[in-house]
Amino acid sequence: MLRGSGAEDGLKxxxxxxxxxxxxxxxxxxxxxxxxxxxxxxxxxxxxxxxVELFKKILGKNRDFVQYEFVFGTHEKIRAALFYFEGxxxxxxxxxxxxxxxxxxxxxxxxxxxxxxxxxxxLRERLISIGGTEVVSKVDDILNNCLCGDTILLVDGYAExxxxxxxxxxxxxxxxxxxxxxxxxxxxxxxxxxGINMALLRRRIRHFEFTIEEMQIGAKTRTKVCxxxxxxxxxxxxxxxxxKRLGRIKTDAILESGYLEQFIEDAPxxxxxxxxxxxxxxxxxxxxxxxxxxxxxxxxxxxxxxxALFASSFQSPEDYYSRPYYASxxxxxxxICFFITVSAPAVYVALTTYHQELIPTPLLITMAAAxxxxxxxxxxxxxxxxxxxEILREAGIRLPRPIGTTISIVxxxxxxxxxxxxxxxxxxxxxxxxxxxxxxxxxxxQTDAATILRFILIFAAGFMGAFGIFIVFLGLLVHLSSxxxxxxxxxxxxxxxxxxxxxxxxxxxxxxxxxxxxxMLSRNRQRTEPGLMPGPEQKPSQQKQSN
Amino acid sequence: MKLExxxxxxxxxxxxxxxxxxxxxxxxxxxxxxxxxxxxxxxxGMVEGFFFLxxxxxxAGRFKGQTLVQMNETIFGSLLGKIVxxxxxxxxxxxxxxxxxxxxxxYLAIVYPETPLVVxxxxxxxxxxxxxxxxLEVLGRxxxxxxxxxxxxxxxxxxxxxxxxxxxxxxPVLDVPWKDLLKVSHGVATFPFGEAVIFLMVMAFSxxxxxxxxxxxxxxFTAGVLLSWLAARNTGVLGSIVCIQAYPSFPVIRYINLGExxxxxxxxxxxxxxxxxxxxxxxxxxxxxxxxxxxxxxxxYLPLVLPVGAMMVFLGACVFQSNVENINFSxxxxxxxxxxxxxxxxxxSLLVAVIRGVPKPNQGEQSDHRxxxxxxxxxxxxxxxxxxxxxxxxxxx
Numbered sequence: 001m002l003r004g005s006g007a008e009d010g011l012k013x014x015x016x017x018x019x020x021x022x023x024x025x026x027x028x029x030x031x032x033x034x035x036x037x038x039x040x041x042x043x044x045x046x047x048x049x050x051x052v053e054l055f056k057k058i059l060g061k062n063r064d065f066v067q068y069e070f071v072f073g074t075h076e077k078i079r080a081a082l083f084y085f086e087g088x089x090x091x092x093x094x095x096x097x098x099x100x101x102x103x104x105x106x107x108x109x110x111x112x113x114x115x116x117x118x119x120x121x122x123l124r125e126r127l128i129s130i131g132g133t134e135v136v137s138k139v140d141d142i143l144n145n146c147l148c149g150d151t152i153l154l155v156d157g158y159a160e161x162x163x164x165x166x167x168x169x170x171x172x173x174x175x176x177x178x179x180x181x182x183x184x185x186x187x188x189x190x191x192x193x194x195g196i197n198m199a200l201l202r203r204r205i206r207h208f209e210f211t212i213e214e215m216q217i218g219a220k221t222r223t224k225v226c227x228x229x230x231x232x233x234x235x236x237x238x239x240x241x242x243x244k245r246l247g248r249i250k251t252d253a254i255l256e257s258g259y260l261e262q263f264i265e266d267a268p269x270x271x272x273x274x275x276x277x278x279x280x281x282x283x284x285x286x287x288x289x290x291x292x293x294x295x296x297x298x299x300x301x302x303x304x305x306x307x308a309l310f311a312s313s314f315q316s317p318e319d320y321y322s323r324p325y326y327a328s329x330x331x332x333x334x335x336i337c338f339f340i341t342v343s344a345p346a347v348y349v350a351l352t353t354y355h356q357e358l359i360p361t362p363l364l365i366t367m368a369a370a371x372x373x374x375x376x377x378x379x380x381x382x383x384x385x386x387x388x389x390e391i392l393r394e395a396g397i398r399l400p401r402p403i404g405t406t407i408s409i410v411x412x413x414x415x416x417x418x419x420x421x422x423x424x425x426x427x428x429x430x431x432x433x434x435x436x437x438x439x440x441x442x443x444x445x446q447t448d449a450a451t452i453l454r455f456i457l458i459f460a461a462g463f464m465g466a467f468g469i470f471i472v473f474l475g476l477l478v479h480l481s482s483x484x485x486x487x488x489x490x491x492x493x494x495x496x497x498x499x500x501x502x503x504x505x506x507x508x509x510x511x512x513x514x515x516x517x518x519x520m521l522s523r524n525r526q527r528t529e530p531g532l533m534p535g536p537e538q539k540p541s542q543q544k545q546s547n
Numbered sequence: 548m549k550l551e552x553x554x555x556x557x558x559x560x561x562x563x564x565x566x567x568x569x570x571x572x573x574x575x576x577x578x579x580x581x582x583x584x585x586x587x588x589x590x591x592g593m594v595e596g597f598f599f600l601x602x603x604x605x606x607a608g609r610f611k612g613q614t615l616v617q618m619n620e621t622i623f624g625s626l627l628g629k630i631v632x633x634x635x636x637x638x639x640x641x642x643x644x645x646x647x648x649x650x651x652x653x654y655l656a657i658v659y660p661e662t663p664l665v666v667x668x669x670x671x672x673x674x675x676x677x678x679x680x681x682x683l684e685v686l687g688r689x690x691x692x693x694x695x696x697x698x699x700x701x702x703x704x705x706x707x708x709x710x711x712x713x714x715x716x717x718x719p720v721l722d723v724p725w726k727d728l729l730k731v732s733h734g735v736a737t738f739p740f741g742e743a744v745i746f747l748m749v750m751a752f753s754x755x756x757x758x759x760x761x762x763x764x765x766x767x768f769t770a771g772v773l774l775s776w777l778a779a780r781n782t783g784v785l786g787s788i789v790c791i792q793a794y795p796s797f798p799v800i801r802y803i804n805l806g807e808x809x810x811x812x813x814x815x816x817x818x819x820x821x822x823x824x825x826x827x828x829x830x831x832x833x834x835x836x837x838x839x840x841x842x843x844x845x846x847x848y849l850p851l852v853l854p855v856g857a858m859m860v861f862l863g864a865c866v867f868q869s870n871v872e873n874i875n876f877s878x879x880x881x882x883x884x885x886x887x888x889x890x891x892x893x894x895x896s897l898l899v900a901v902i903r904g905v906p907k908p909n910q911g912e913q914s915d916h917r918x919x920x921x922x923x924x925x926x927x928x929x930x931x932x933x934x935x936x937x938x939x940x941x942x943x944x
Contacts, residue, residue: 354658357811464662464670467654470818471670474693474825475677481688482681495688497558 042139048156052081055152058143059083073103075111079156088149090168093130098151098164101127120153120160128153132165144222171196177279177301179444184321186282190301194224197296197303200281201228205288209233212296215246223254224298228284233291233517233524238307238486242293257297257304264295264306266490267483271449274485276308283317291522293486307488307521310480311505313445314338319508328507334442341439341450345382346457346469348432352378354465371426379462381425385433386455388414393437488520550840550848551683554754557762559687562694563830564746564766568739569697569773570827571649573820574794577734577878578778582790583717584728585778591732593771596740600767602893603743604760607750609900615747616841622900629842631892636838638888639745640855643831644862645873647671650824651863652870657797657813665864671821672863675829676856679836680849683752686829693822700819701773704800704812705780711802712783734882735774740767741889748834793874796820832859 044051052069059065064086072078080102084094106114106127114123124133134150136142137160146152149167174196177189190197198212209231217225225246229239245264254260257277266274278284279301284294287305295304314334319327351359352367359367374381392411399407415434420427436454440447453476460468483490493501501518503509512532516525555563578585578592610618615635620628651668659667678686721728746763753759781795784802789795800816803809836855840848867873900906 355814358814360808360810464666465658466814466818467658467667467670467821470821471674474689474822475674477689477692478674478678478681478685481692482685489688491688495692496556497688497691 040140044137044139044142044154044159044161046157046159048079048081048154051154051161054139055083055142055154059146070099070103072106072111072114074107075114077156078106078111078114081154082151083146083154084151084166085146085149088147088169089151089166093166093168094151097130098128098153098166101129120155120158120162123153123155124162124164128162128164130164130166134163134165135160136163137161147222174200179279180283180316182316182318182321185317186280188281189279190281190284190296190303192299192301194226194296194298197281197301198226198228201285201288201294201296204281204285205230210288213243217246217249217260218251218254220252221254225254225260226296228288228294228296230288230291233289233522234293235291235522238488239293241486242295242306246295254297256300257295257302260295260297261304266485270479270483271452272310272480272483272490273445273449274306274308274483274490276305276312276445277302278305279303280317286317286320287312290517291524307485308490309485309488309493309520310446310483310491311493313443314505320511324508324510331506331508337439337442338446338450341436341443342453343457343469343473344432344436344439345386345454346461348429349378349382349458350461350465350469353462367426367428370428373423374426375423376425378429379458381429382432382458382462383455385415385419385425385429386436386458389433389437390451492520493518550837550845551752553682553684553687553752555683555687555749555752557753557755557758559691560746560749560753560759561762561766562690563687563749563826564743564763565770566690566694566697566823566826567745567830568743568767568770569694570739570823571646572735572739572774573701573777573796573823574653575649575874575877576774576778576781576795577738577882578731578774579781579789579792579795580734580878581723581727581731582787583719583782584721584723585731585782585789586717586775587721588728588732589735589771589775589778591728592735593740593767593775595733595736596743596767596771597764599736599741599890599893600743600763602890602897603747604750604763606893606897606900607747607759608756609897610751610906611756612751614751614837614841616838617751618747618900619896621905622896622903631896632838632842635744635888635892636835636842638885639748639831639835639838640859641862641866642742642745642885643828643835644859644866645877646824646828646831647859647863648866648873649877650821650828652873653794653820654817656793656870657817665860668860668863671825671828672832672856672860674825675832676852678825678829679833679852679856683749683833686826686833690826693826697819697823698773700816701777704803704816705776707803707805708780708784708799712780713786714783716783716786717779730882734878737882737885737889738877739770739774741885743767744889744893745830745834747893748837749830793870832856835859 042054052067056067060067062085066082066084066086068082070080070082072080082094082098109126119135121135124135134145136145136152142152142161142163145163149165149169150163151166153162153164155161171193172191174188174191176187180189188200190200202210202212207230211229211231213227215225215227216222227239227242227246242264246260249260249263251259251263261273261275261277262268264275276287278287284303284305288294292305292307295306297304314331316330319331352371356364371378376384392407392415396404396407396411416430419425420430440450443450453472457469457472460472462468464471477491477495480491481489481495489496492498493505498519500516501520503514504518511528512534515528515530517527519525576585576589578588581588606618610621613621616632619632619635622628623631647668650671651664654667655662655664678689743763750759750763753762777796781799782789784799785792785795792798796816797813800813801811803812832855836848836851839851839855845851867876
């Protein structure tokens with residue numbers, strides 16, 4: 001995006017200046033006025049009472065904050081306290097593996113032994129039977145761990161605390177993904193819990209090079225974000241770029257991966273998404289295996305993958321599960337559908353307004369007869385129906401399911417028969433609109449872009465006919481070939497043309513022919529051994545010998 | 548000075564050159580005025596074009612990695628070189644405007660008789676401006692996408708027309724005065740083949756300088772064969788009336804009739820032509836903008852894109868009174884008007900370079916390494932190019 005972004009740069013500079021002058025000053029002033037939050041940057045003290053008091057002050061007002069003080073069984077002088085948030089922890093873990101050993105088994109040790117160590121760590125080595133514990137001494141860290149679902153153990157006489165992993169809360173189970181349904185293929189989908197999502201991926205790629213790095217983004221939400229990639233296959237430049245862009249984000253809240261997407265995408269002003277997302281672990285695993293980087297966000301089943309290519313929007317995991325002929329055919333149908341959903345209404349407008357000679361004469365006559373009584377020009381008709389369709393779609397998505405059927409009945413009436421019989425639109429218009437609508441659902445990844453493009457093209461066709469459509473398409477081509485996603489040309493196998501990569505875009509060749517990974521994604525090319533074409537044994541003589 | 552940070556592969560150069568050469572000559576083929584021998588005139592013109600191209604490629608090979616503007620300064624010295632470059636740039640600008648006008652006239656004549664010319668030209672120029680802004684790399688990518696499709700359509704159309712071609716329309720061969728044939732073939736040599744002179748601004752950015760010669764000759768040969776085939780096809784279908792058609796390819800397409808359903812496919816062909824024209828206009832537009840920026844030693848050519856575009860639209864809108872004047876200019880005046888730019892100046896440059904012995908051998912090697920040429924980077928510029936590189940690296944990840 002070095003070149004061709006002069007206007008964007010200008011805009012950005014201006015925005016930056018304005019922000020600096022207005023918002024930042026105010027923010028800075030406010031920050032100075034604000035008091036330092038309690039406990040920030042503080043260390044624990046040796047005084048048990050003081051520590052307990054501090055946490056009471058910070059978190060004590062919360063209804064779900066639990067503070068439990070106790071003594072070590074027979075050693076009555078050793079006092080201890082547990083802090084945790086109800087609902088974030090498994091109570092059974094705390095009872096069974098923390099309280100029970102500390103209260104009932106501590107008599108195996110003398111109190112001197114229990115207090116001897118300078119570090120609290122020796123307690124966990126002897127008494128606590130929970131995996132995933134951490135010694136923390138900073139108040140910030142303790143709060144952070146506690147808010148993540150750890151249980152904090154404070155013991156009298158130590159300036160340290162133990163963060164014990166007792167995380168456990170109600171999650172939605174692994175269900176069939178709602179957005180990307182398949183006939184053949186795995187039925188598992190990601191869930192809102194990042195742990196389950198990581199496991200779903202790990203179960204598919206059981207290789208030690210498969211790495212999942214964790215980071216926290218969002219000053220207030222402290223959302224866990226994981227970067228998953230296959231070491232040795234991933235393009236290190238891309239990986240570095242992902243880390244850098246994620247690390248740069250300074251914001252309050254990351255509630256969904258869409259928040260991240262808007263912070264890390266390459267072309268924020270483009271209508272095309274340069275970051276892909278998926279709800280299916282098998283899709284994401286396949287992308288990781290191709291050399292891409294996945295970004296898993298806690299709290300959402302949508303996992304981001306980069307670099308994204310325009311061509312990947314036309315791929316479905318089922319292409320790879322079914323046999324190649326049908327998969328290739330379906331791919332072409334998807335390309336055609338994209339073309340239809342983007343341009344069908346515009347072509348209709350251009351044909352009926354400017355280029356009637358292109359319509360076969362018999363059809364032209366019926367069309368003329370059908371639109372005889374309609375009052376509007378084609379452009380208005382198309383816009384009207386386009387907007388009505390978008391309204392119906394939006395209503396269909398947002399409505400509670402029991403009312404959903406109403407929409408389909410009303411929609412069918414509005415879009416279909418009655419609009420025609422009322423003389424509002426021509427009958428052919430209905431076909432065009434419904435075809436456009438159906439086609440738009442074939443390429444879910446590009447639906448947003450396609451909808452916007454459709455309206456642009458309708459206007460272009462209304463004002464300049466076919467010439468307008470061509471101009472928009474050529475401009476689109478220029479725009480698409482100028483886009484990059486994390487350094488990889490977005491329109492890649494098409495422009496710049498990459499012939500080997502076309503084996504997985506124009507057609508889908510069988511796996512034993514797809515020997516390499518796409519060049520633009522990974523430098524580690526070899527994927528499949530050559531010469532694996534299946535078939536009956538070629539050399540009967542050798543077989544005899546082995547027998 | 549690194550105005551253009553991108554490099555293009557030779558495949559991209561090939562299709563860029565092919566698209567440029569086919570560009571407007573698909574709609575306005577100078578060979579058509581001679582009728583049935585047009586296809587021979589194209590081939591003869593191609594041979595003359597090879598001579599032009601030979602001079603250009605030799606010149607470019609002598610100054611590897613340098614654009615026309617940079618090499619002019621080395622050859623003619625700072626002041627004279629700038630003047631020569633300015634003359635070239637004026638020609639590029641003029642030619643770009645003429646091509647814009649060609650397409651404006653074309654669309655006006657065939658589909659939009661009531662639309663103001665300037666609207667069509669303006670839209671087209673805006674499209675080209677967006678491509679120029681994105682730089683040569685993007686243009687190269689677009690050409691590899693567009694030109695093969697266009698060539699496919701040319702061949703596909705011809706296959707659909709095959710039953711309509713009467714070979715007897717092409718007979719007798721060479722039954723014209725030699726003088727006329729030579730005149731027309733010279734016309735073809737200057738338009739479109741000689742126009743490859745614009746690639747003196749582009750060849751410098753090829754990532755494989757050794758193959759440039761082959762690539763350019765290949766592109767010109769392919770374009771020559773295709774144009775010759777088109778001339779033969781048009782004459783074969785239309786017969787002798789091909790001479791009086793303004794845009795012969797167009798009425799020919801009307802003959803296509805596929806089961807009474809696919810008729811009147813002109814608009815599809817117009818789309819294909821537009822994509823080629825887009826490449827041609829953009830190449831000239833780009834050459835002008837880049838050349839001007841190099842001439843004025845700007846750090847970026849982006850500020851020049853819109854002003855130059857506006858000038859092209861202006862010139863394109865008022866350069867001819869009418870379509871007829873346009874055709875008259877292209878066929879009768881242009882073959883002589885363009886001579887100094889297409890062969891005269893390049894040949895002169897080459898001669899002067901040989902006599903003056905520039906670039907000096909050691910400098911030549913240096914320029915090979917740096918792709919910067921003897922136009923040695925001054926300290927300030929080094930810093931510039933570094934930051935440019937750094938920026939680029941960060942962006943490409």
